[in-house]
Amino acid sequence: MRRAGPEADRAAVGAPPPWLWLTLAIYLWHLPSRLxxxxxxxxxxxxxxxxxxxxxxxxxxxxxxxxxxxQAMPFLFILAGIVGVLLPQLRRNLVEGSQHLLHPDEVPxxPxxPxxxxxxxxxxNGGEDSVRQMERFxxxxxxxxxxxxxxxRADHLARVYPGGWRTTRIxxxxxxxxxxxxxxxxxxAALLHxxxxxxxxxxxxxxxxxxxxxxxxxxxxxxxxxxxxxxxxLFAVGDATADYQIAQVITVFTVLLQTLLIPVAALWxxxxxxxxxxxxxxxxxxxxxxxxxxxxxxxxxxxRDRLAPLHHPPLRLRRWFAVRSGRFTADLVLLLLWPASVLxxxxxxxxxxxxxxxxxxxxxxxxxxxxxxxxxRGAISDSAPEWLAILALLLLWPLLAPVWPRLWGSRxxxxxxxxxxxxxxxxxxxxxxxxPVAVLLAGLLPHGAATALVQPAGDGTAxxxxxxxxxxxxxxxxxxxxxxxxxxxxxxxxxxxxxxAEVQAEVQARTFRTTxxxxxxxxxxxxxxxxxxxxxxxxxxxTLGPDGSLVSTTGEGPLHLTGSREGVLLLSGESTLTxxxxxxxxxxxxxxxxxxDHHAELTLTRAASQAMHAVVACREFDSASTVAARFVLxxx
Numbered sequence: 001m002r003r004a005g006p007e008a009d010r011a012a013v014g015a016p017p018p019w020l021w022l023t024l025a026i027y028l029w030h031l032p033s034r035l036x037x038x039x040x041x042x043x044x045x046x047x048x049x050x051x052x053x054x055x056x057x058x059x060x061x062x063x064x065x066x067x068x069x070x071q072a073m074p075f076l077f078i079l080a081g082i083v084g085v086l087l088p089q090l091r092r093n094l095v096e097g098s099q100h101l102l103h104p105d106e107v108p109x110x111p112x113x114p115x116x117x118x119x120x121x122x123x124x125n126g127g128e129d130s131v132r133q134m135e136r137f138x139x140x141x142x143x144x145x146x147x148x149x150x151x152x153r154a155d156h157l158a159r160v161y162p163g164g165w166r167t168t169r170i171x172x173x174x175x176x177x178x179x180x181x182x183x184x185x186x187x188x189a190a191l192l193h194x195x196x197x198x199x200x201x202x203x204x205x206x207x208x209x210x211x212x213x214x215x216x217x218x219x220x221x222x223x224x225x226x227x228x229x230x231x232x233x234l235f236a237v238g239d240a241t242a243d244y245q246i247a248q249v250i251t252v253f254t255v256l257l258q259t260l261l262i263p264v265a266a267l268w269x270x271x272x273x274x275x276x277x278x279x280x281x282x283x284x285x286x287x288x289x290x291x292x293x294x295x296x297x298x299x300x301x302x303x304r305d306r307l308a309p310l311h312h313p314p315l316r317l318r319r320w321f322a323v324r325s326g327r328f329t330a331d332l333v334l335l336l337l338w339p340a341s342v343l344x345x346x347x348x349x350x351x352x353x354x355x356x357x358x359x360x361x362x363x364x365x366x367x368x369x370x371x372x373x374x375x376x377r378g379a380i381s382d383s384a385p386e387w388l389a390i391l392a393l394l395l396l397w398p399l400l401a402p403v404w405p406r407l408w409g410s411r412x413x414x415x416x417x418x419x420x421x422x423x424x425x426x427x428x429x430x431x432x433x434x435x436p437v438a439v440l441l442a443g444l445l446p447h448g449a450a451t452a453l454v455q456p457a458g459d460g461t462a463x464x465x466x467x468x469x470x471x472x473x474x475x476x477x478x479x480x481x482x483x484x485x486x487x488x489x490x491x492x493x494x495x496x497x498x499x500x501a502e503v504q505a506e507v508q509a510r511t512f513r514t515t516x517x518x519x520x521x522x523x524x525x526x527x528x529x530x531x532x533x534x535x536x537x538x539x540x541x542x543t544l545g546p547d548g549s550l551v552s553t554t555g556e557g558p559l560h561l562t563g564s565r566e567g568v569l570l571l572s573g574e575s576t577l578t579x580x581x582x583x584x585x586x587x588x589x590x591x592x593x594x595x596x597d598h599h600a601e602l603t604l605t606r607a608a609s610q611a612m613h614a615v616v617a618c619r620e621f622d623s624a625s626t627v628a629a630r631f632v633l634x635x636x
Contacts, residue, residue, distance in 0.1 A: 016273050017397040018404070019338035020205045020212065020266040024085065026386055027078055034075065075259070081211040085204050088162035092169070095161050095209040101148040101171050104131045130180050134172060137188060141281075142195050144409040145170060157297055159208035160194040166409035168198045171208060175297045186289035189282040193290065196277030199405040202270045216264045216311035250359075254352040258345045265341030268313045272321050272334055279325035287322045291315060328428060335432040339390050343439060346383065350376030381443040391436040398424050479576045479583045480609035483524065483626045512542040512600060512635035524607070525627035533606065537631055542602070550592065556606070559588050568593045584610040600635040 027034075084091045095101070131149060138145050146163060148171045150156075156173040163169040170191065180187040197203055206213055279287045295315050312318075324330035353372035358365060517538050522530045540552040548561025550571055559573035569592040576585040586608040593601045607628035 015276060015397075015401055016269050016335050016338070017393045017400075018200050018202070019269050020202065020263075022389065022393060023262055023266045023338075024082065024205060025389075026262075028082070029386075038075070078211070078215070078259075078263075081205065081215075084209070084211060088164055088204060091209050092161060092163055095171075096148065099150055099171060099208065100152060101150055104135055104147055104149060107131050107149045107151065130177050134180065134191070137191060138170070138195075141192070142168075142198060142410065144168065144411060145195065145198055147172065150174070155297060156208075157294055158190050158194050160197045160203045161207045161209055162203045166407070168203050168408060170194045170198075175293070179293050183289060183293070185282065185286040186293055189278045189286040189290035190293065192278040192281045193274045193287075196274030197270065198408060199277065199410060200270060200273060201404065201408045202274070203408070206267060206270055212263050213267060213311040215260070216267055250352055250356045254349055254356075257348045257352075261341050261345050261348070262338075264311075265338045265344075267311055268317075269334065269338045271312055272318065272337075275318055275322055276325050276334070279322055284322055284325060287325075288319065291318055291322065331428055332431055335394065335428070336435055339394075339435055342383075342386065342390070343435070346376055346379050349379060377442070377445065380439060384440060384443050387436045387439050387443075391433060391440070394432055394436065395429060398429060475613065476578050476581070477583045477611040477613035477622065479578070479585050480611045480624060480626075482587065483607050483609055483628060510544055512544070512602075514538055514540045514542070515599070515634045515636045518601075518632040518634055519630075520632075521630045523605075523628035523630060525625075525629070529627045530629040533627075533629060534631065537604075537633060542635060544592070550590065556604075557588065559590055582610055582612045584608060598636070602631075602633040602635055604631045604633065605629075606631065 131147070135147050138147060144167065146167070146169045148169050150171055150173045153173050154175055156171075157176040157179065158170055158172045160168060160170050176187060176190065179190070197207060275287060275291075278290070321330050321334065350372050353375050354365070354368045357371045358368040514537060517534055520530055520534045536554040537552075537556070540554045540556065542550060542552045544550050548569065548571070549557070550559040550561075551557040557573050557575075559571035561569060562572050563570045571588070571590040571592065573588040574585065576583060578584075586606065589605045591603045593603075595601055605628075607626065609624065609626040612623045
């Protein structure tokens with residue numbers, strides 16, 4: 001075992017913790033709740049949850065159901081990343097097969113060429129080809145790391161990936177070989193950057209073949225599919241102005257931002273930390289030259305990769321950190337980049353909750369802001385275990401950093417405990433601890449404190465009610481009242497029971513099928529909602545029973561005979577469906593008129609009212625909506 005050099009010691013002091021590993025742990029911690037969220041969303045969008053089967057049959061909800069499959073893609077990438085961490089040999093085989101990576105012995109030697117910058121080794125050629133020189137460099141800095149070579153791709157320099165649980169491999173590509181021969185110090189800085197990943201264990205959660213990096217690399221496609229496609233589908237086939245559909249789109253967009261923000265911040269942090277190690281070991285000038293080479297190499301990539309480089313920080317940001325590497329300000333920003341993203345997810349959810357509450361609860365904007373702030377404070381309080389883990393890892397990291405590389409096969413002997421305590425950067429880590437401590441203290445505030453920070457404007461909007469100290473129990477709402485709709489009786493007085501002899505004389509039990517919807521007239525609600533009911537009625541099969549009851553295969557009815565007038569059967573019906581959070585009542589008034597050729601004409605007035613009641617973060621939310629229309633159907 002060899003001692004760490006002074007360069008490695010300088011790189012360890014002030015380096016950020018391996019936040020991507022903590023990201024993975026947080027995802028595992030939240031996996032049950034995320035699965036429950038997906039299950040809840042699936043129930044809602046299939047009519048078995050907050051929305052009734054009638055509501056989710058609207059074209060807009062069909063579009064949202066289609067988007068659910070797309071929403072799951074980042075979640076599946078994260079699960080694939082977890083599998084990749086658990087099975088590093090599988091990822092190694094997939095990477096080496098897909099990238100056509102060769103063992104150094106399999107690479108045909110290239111004729112040596114004197115480099116423009118020979119670097120610290122004097123004349124590096126010495127009868128060796130470039131690949132042997134790279135191996136010798138790696139054996140001096142990290143003998144446990146193995147080299148693999150690609151001779152085809154021109155869009156990479158060098159990338160790290162796992163060889164096993166405690167082994168690491170670095171793949172080099174043709175542009176790197178050219179850089180090695182032409183600018184040795186820049187090439188060495190690029191290799192040291194990859195060794196910085198190795199020391200942090202980043203090769204298991206990042207590097208080539210990482211699903212986490214793929215998630216960030218393809219963010220533009222995810223944004224288009226998850227953020228824009230559902231909205232475009234709603235405008236195309238549904239009613240994009242329906243309040244509940246707008247709320248659902250906001251939910252989709254919020255989950256997308258939260259899914260991307262934390263992994264991207266973790267990837268940026270580990271890239272900047274690897275740059276920091278390279279700068280401390282090879283020098284800032286060599287690192288800057290290496291960054292220029294990386295930028296030049298990426299110019300040959302596809303337009304998608306040039307537009308969406310979220311898996312690596314922007315070159316300007318990397319230059320800023322490279323110039324200031326090891327300074328207090330840069331180290332503090334690097335330490336807090338990922339914790340700030342965790343707080344940012346709560347901020348995103350709070351901001352997006354304002355329109356979501358407004359459209360779903362039909363609350364005034366001032367009240368929606370109050371409710372969103374209360375929900376955000378509740379989210380901060382609920383995330384206390386995560387922030388405790390962040391604070392503990394942050395404060396303990398200066399003591400763990402020298403030992404951490406040994407988990408990944410490093411043969412560097414860590415310094416003694418006394419030396420670690422003596423060199424503890426108190427000022428830096430005390431400043432970094434301010435953020436998690438402040439968040440934890442905010443989570444301890446009384447429940448109403450967060451809502452008291454912002455008062456509703458005096459513009460006539462309703463003020464938010466005070467948050468009750470006792471959490472109300474969730475319960476199903478009361479059935480909605482009869483709407484004021486032409487054709488629907490305003491009272492619920494019982495219909496007269498017809499004489500059985502009259503029923504026998506007027507009714508001939510038979511089955512009808514809708515031939516055509518002659519007309520459809522909206523009474524309440526939108527045309528899109530009316531068209532959804534119209535589409536279902538167009539394919540309905542109706543059964544008229546011997547007792548005068550009328551039912552359909554689309555869930556309409558039963559309608560009961562209330563009388564007859566000049567051969568026209570008069571029918572009415574009422575049905576209530578109750579779930580854990582909603583109650584929906586549908587009323588029908590109909591006239592069934594026999595026509596020639598065994599046909600019949602059905603004039604149907606239909607109204608449906610939904611009342612919703614939910615309890616979120618000890619706040620009660622209530623909403624109500626009504627849809628009504630009159631249809632004339634030709635039956636045969």
